Amino acid sequence: MKRLDLKKTLKPYFQPRANRVELVDVPAFRYLMLDGRIEPGVKVGDSPAFQEGFQAIYGVAFTLKFMSKLRSRNPIDYPVMAPEALWWSRTGGFSVSEPWAWTLMMTVPDHVTPAMFRQAVERVKEKRDIPSLARLRLESFREGMAVQALHVGPYADEPRTIEKMTAFAESRGYRFRGKHHEIYLGDPRRADPAKLKTVLRHPVRKV
Numbered sequence: 001m002k003r004l005d006l007k008k009t010l011k012p013y014f015q016p017r018a019n020r021v022e023l024v025d026v027p028a029f030r031y032l033m034l035d036g037r038i039e040p041g042v043k044v045g046d047s048p049a050f051q052e053g054f055q056a057i058y059g060v061a062f063t064l065k066f067m068s069k070l071r072s073r074n075p076i077d078y079p080v081m082a083p084e085a086l087w088w089s090r091t092g093g094f095s096v097s098e099p100w101a102w103t104l105m106m107t108v109p110d111h112v113t114p115a116m117f118r119q120a121v122e123r124v125k126e127k128r129d130i131p132s133l134a135r136l137r138l139e140s141f142r143e144g145m146a147v148q149a150l151h152v153g154p155y156a157d158e159p160r161t162i163e164k165m166t167a168f169a170e171s172r173g174y175r176f177r178g179k180h181h182e183i184y185l186g187d188p189r190r191a192d193p194a195k196l197k198t199v200l201r202h203p204v205r206k207v
Contacts, residue, residue, distance in 0.1 A: 001069070004078040004109055013148075014082065014107075014183055016199060021149045021168040026201075028142035030112060031084075031105045032057050034135055038100045044155070045188065049132070053104040054083065056124075056132045061106050063120040068111070081107040086179040103179075105141075114138055143181065147174065148201035154193040161200055174204035 007014065013026055034057055036049045044050060061080045069077045086103040117138040125133055147169045151161040162180075169176060183199035191197075 002074070002076045004076060006078055006081060006107070006109065010081075010107070014199065015185070016148055016150045018150045018152060021147060021165050023145065023168075023172065023174075023204075024148055024201075025145050026143035028140050029107050030110055030138065030140050031107055032060055032117075033137050033139050033141070034104045034132060036102055036104065036132070036135075038102070040099060044100065050102065050104070052130060052132050053102075055128070056130045056136050057083065057104055057106050059124040059128060059130065060117070060120045060133070060136060061108065063123050064108060064112055064116060067116060067120060068109075076109070076111060078109050082183055082185055084181065084183045086181050088179045108138070112138065143178075143201070143203050145174070145205070146181070146201050146203045147176075148181075148199060151198045151200050152194075153196060155188070155196070155198065158198070158200060162202075165200065165202060169202075169204050173207050175207050176202050177205045178203040 010029075013024065016022060034053045036053055038044055038047045039049060042048075058080075065078060065080055069075055084105040084107070086105065087100050088102075089100050121133055121136060124130065147165045149161055149165055151158055166176065181201040181203075183201070185197040185199065186195070188196060
């Protein structure tokens with residue numbers, strides 16, 4: 001059986017070194033993607049829509065992994081990747097008090113086909129009633145040039161890391177564009193908030 005070590009081959013994009021801001025050119029990856037919004041007056045961690053989105057994307061991601069591993073021809077095993085999210089607000093700011101829209105994402109290997117994806121969704125539907133499965137999609141996404149850093153600490157402290165990323169980008173003649181991107185390397189339900197690790201990424205353009 002062939003094994004894809006995605007966490008190793010894609011390490012520069014998903015596990016950057018701590019205490020360092022860097023410029024990366026992110027190629028196209030294939031993702032499971034699901035759009036949604038945080039409900040008015042609800043914190044991100046308490047959002048029913050966001051939590052349901054995690055259930056949908058994890059359910060399909062693990063189903064795809066086992067479908068790939070157990071197929072009779074060319075079986076391939078690979079690790080389920082960390083969940084990610086694109087975030088944006090109406091004002092374009094980063095205040096934690098703003099209403100946020102999101103696209104929840106998870107990277108899957110290139111050999112995952114639309115037919116495999118549809119089959120995986122149907123299998124999850126047979127086991128669990130998750131309404132957001134109807135909105136889940138398989139899509140390629142290329143982020144391009146971006147500034148990224150590993151943020152260690154609570155989500156509420158992200159603005160201090162974003163300030164460093166902004167200063168780094170401006171010092172090299174770049175400016176933020178597009179949507180704020182987070183990759184969740186830790187589980188906030190279990191990890192010490194002070195040790196929680198999140199990759200922060202923001203696409204940039206040359207000024």
